[in-house]
Amino acid sequence: MQATPVLPGDWVIVLPLVLALMTAAVLVMLREAARVGFVLALLAVGAIVASEVALLLRVLESGPVSMTMGNWLPPFGISFTADLFGAGFALAAALVTIIVLVYAEAERSGRDGKDGFHALVLLLLAGVTGSFLTGDLFNLYVWFEVMLIASFGLMVMGGGAARLDGAVKYGFLNFLATSLFLLSLGLLYGLLGTLNMADILRAAPSANPAAMTGVASLLLLAFGMKAAAFPVNAWLPASYHTPPAVISALLAGLLTKVGVYALLRALVAILPGSRDVLEPVLASIAIATLVIAPLGAIAETNLRRAIGFVVIGGIGAVLAGIALPSQSGVAGAGAYIFHAILTMTALYLVAGLVERGTGQMDSRRMGGLYAASAPLSILFLVLVLAAAGVPPFLGFWPKLLLLEAGLGAGGWRGGLLVGALVVNAVLTLIAGSRLWAHIFWRAAPGAFPENPVAVGNGEWRLRYGAAGLLVGAIAAAGLWPNFLFEVAITGAADILNPARYVAAVGLAGGTP
Amino acid sequence: MDFVIAALVGCFVALGVYLLLSRSLIRMLLGLVVLGNGVNLLIFTAGRLTREAAPIVPAGLEHPAGPIANPLPQALILTAIVIGFSMFSFLLVLAYRAYQTLDADNTDNMRVAEPDDAPNPPLSY
Numbered sequence A: 001m002q003a004t005p006v007l008p009g010d011w012v013i014v015l016p017l018v019l020a021l022m023t024a025a026v027l028v029m030l031r032e033a034a035r036v037g038f039v040l041a042l043l044a045v046g047a048i049v050a051s052e053v054a055l056l057l058r059v060l061e062s063g064p065v066s067m068t069m070g071n072w073l074p075p076f077g078i079s080f081t082a083d084l085f086g087a088g089f090a091l092a093a094a095l096v097t098i099i100v101l102v103y104a105e106a107e108r109s110g111r112d113g114k115d116g117f118h119a120l121v122l123l124l125l126a127g128v129t130g131s132f133l134t135g136d137l138f139n140l141y142v143w144f145e146v147m148l149i150a151s152f153g154l155m156v157m158g159g160g161a162a163r164l165d166g167a168v169k170y171g172f173l174n175f176l177a178t179s180l181f182l183l184s185l186g187l188l189y190g191l192l193g194t195l196n197m198a199d200i201l202r203a204a205p206s207a208n209p210a211a212m213t214g215v216a217s218l219l220l221l222a223f224g225m226k227a228a229a230f231p232v233n234a235w236l237p238a239s240y241h242t243p244p245a246v247i248s249a250l251l252a253g254l255l256t257k258v259g260v261y262a263l264l265r266a267l268v269a270i271l272p273g274s275r276d277v278l279e280p281v282l283a284s285i286a287i288a289t290l291v292i293a294p295l296g297a298i299a300e301t302n303l304r305r306a307i308g309f310v311v312i313g314g315i316g317a318v319l320a321g322i323a324l325p326s327q328s329g330v331a332g333a334g335a336y337i338f339h340a341i342l343t344m345t346a347l348y349l350v351a352g353l354v355e356r357g358t359g360q361m362d363s364r365r366m367g368g369l370y371a372a373s374a375p376l377s378i379l380f381l382v383l384v385l386a387a388a389g390v391p392p393f394l395g396f397w398p399k400l401l402l403l404e405a406g407l408g409a410g411g412w413r414g415g416l417l418v419g420a421l422v423v424n425a426v427l428t429l430i431a432g433s434r435l436w437a438h439i440f441w442r443a444a445p446g447a448f449p450e451n452p453v454a455v456g457n458g459e460w461r462l463r464y465g466a467a468g469l470l471v472g473a474i475a476a477a478g479l480w481p482n483f484l485f486e487v488a489i490t491g492a493a494d495i496l497n498p499a500r501y502v503a504a505v506g507l508a509g510g511t512p
Numbered sequence B: 001m002d003f004v005i006a007a008l009v010g011c012f013v014a015l016g017v018y019l020l021l022s023r024s025l026i027r028m029l030l031g032l033v034v035l036g037n038g039v040n041l042l043i044f045t046a047g048r049l050t051r052e053a054a055p056i057v058p059a060g061l062e063h064p065a066g067p068i069a070n071p072l073p074q075a076l077i078l079t080a081i082v083i084g085f086s087m088f089s090f091l092l093v094l095a096y097r098a099y100q101t102l103d104a105d106n107t108d109n110m111r112v113a114e115p116d117d118a119p120n121p122p123l124s125y
Helices: A008-013 A015-029 A034-062 A084-107 A117-133 A137-156 A161-192 A197-206 A209-227 A235-239 A245-270 A272-299 A303-323 A327-358 A374-388 A396-409 A411-441 A458-479 A482-496 A499-505 B002-020 B025-046 B072-102
Strands: A065-068 A079-082
Touching (some): A008 A034, A034 A084, A034 A482, A079 A117, A079 A197, A079 A499, A084 A117, A084 A458, A117 A137, A117 A245, A137 A245, A161 A197, A161 A209, A197 A245, A209 A245, A209 A303, A245 A272, A272 A411, A303 A327, A303 A396, A303 A411, A327 A374, A327 A396, A327 A482, A374 A458, B025 B072
16 A cells, blocks of 8 residues: 555646546537637647646656556556656647647638537547556557547548548557557566556566567557558558548547557567567568658649658658667657657648648649648648758758667668668658649649639638648747757657656655 | 467457458458457456455455455456447447448448549659
């Protein structure tokens, strides 16, 4: 039994989750009042951002923070443990959610809130935040499912043949992935008798290494499916373009990043012994994802499907960091996840503006949008450059760290990964700049109506402002990356040397 | 006893994978359910099978009197069953709606989101 009660300050770890879940419950009750729903959701996410900033500052100051509820000592009680990566990604997710809420309000103006959009967004945020902050693998499974149910709801909301078709593939494959995750959890529990992440670190070295490698490869498959890594990515391009752009943006910004973050945590932090055996596999998956995904983007004519392939390419970059487990490799992977949460969301939001401006989803029939809205073309170009990793923008810095890790690793594997990262940048740049040329630069095709949406009315300005704010944040973070570097490198040190993490959970000293 | 249950888990997983490989949505759904039950049984077996009493503390005592069964796998499975059942219900409704809207239970015919006759990529710049 734990004698000392949890300190009041420690509640900051679960405060974002409590806020998100409670507000979602209230929003379900307030479904009749759409305006109230929007304001309440915005206030709640604002409060979540504030509490996560407080959490991040506290973690920066004094190392990982942990809290175990119910006065049960950790390995038994469920721990919530925040290190720099977890707290930072949770903050990025909440920031992106605010932007998406504002953008969605403009898109949904005139519609009532009866479909529960705001409640589902908050539930999705709760699932994502919980996955980033939990310190227990079974708890991670539960948050995955919270996230999955909320994203199912967002995906099928409103119906329509294409959305149902996409949702079937999304639903079945993601449910299969979580079943495989649960399967590996069962095996891990049988081997070690514990599912607390810090406790697994203690117990793993004495377990049968072959069996642990089997569990680690099952985890790789399950999280790889969630993250849409190359051979198991079919569900992403099949489904992400079917809902409205704002929902695509939310899903693309949050879901695959949670999967790849869980992979990073599981393979690098929790089971480092098995990771050594799996490194050739990880490197091959990373290289294949990095090279093949942007080729898909080049071959695609549907704008948002093309962006889906760019999202998958970004997952390859994070996998490259997991396959190169040096300080700069893990820091690069972490910084890339942060960058991808912001950039992929912004790409879909801007794609939504483009689709609205041209009345078209097919990039072959777009054109001439430059004349209607030159600033929009700049937003799109900035995002293409950021996604490809061209210097002044955010995407460059994580890629620099990854390249440094690849060159530092030396040998065949490091060289191939460096080559794949460069090829990925070039191919992404080709795909993105060609989309840009087709959408903005080329003259409008004959059959194309001149300007289907009045660019410049109030609704347009609100959405424009939301997307512009996010792009501005990406540009600013690229110009002043010092804070990001500091967080990424300290976070990577904590992942690679988890002594502080274990001490925070309270297993080493006995008192939390 | 463990070996019998372990073999049963193997049968469940094999059957689940077999059903998932079919083209019909309903068969795939049944495959997911069988697979999920196999996984639940696996967690149960992983917690060691014993013939001990239920983990309940008698009145007036601080901890159970004799040896007890491991309660943790039961708690884990209870959670997993609830979640798995909610997922199953959702996917069942989704499959029904897809059948109504797309008039297809066969996944080969579900090509609305990814059209069969996809156009060539643009060849110009």
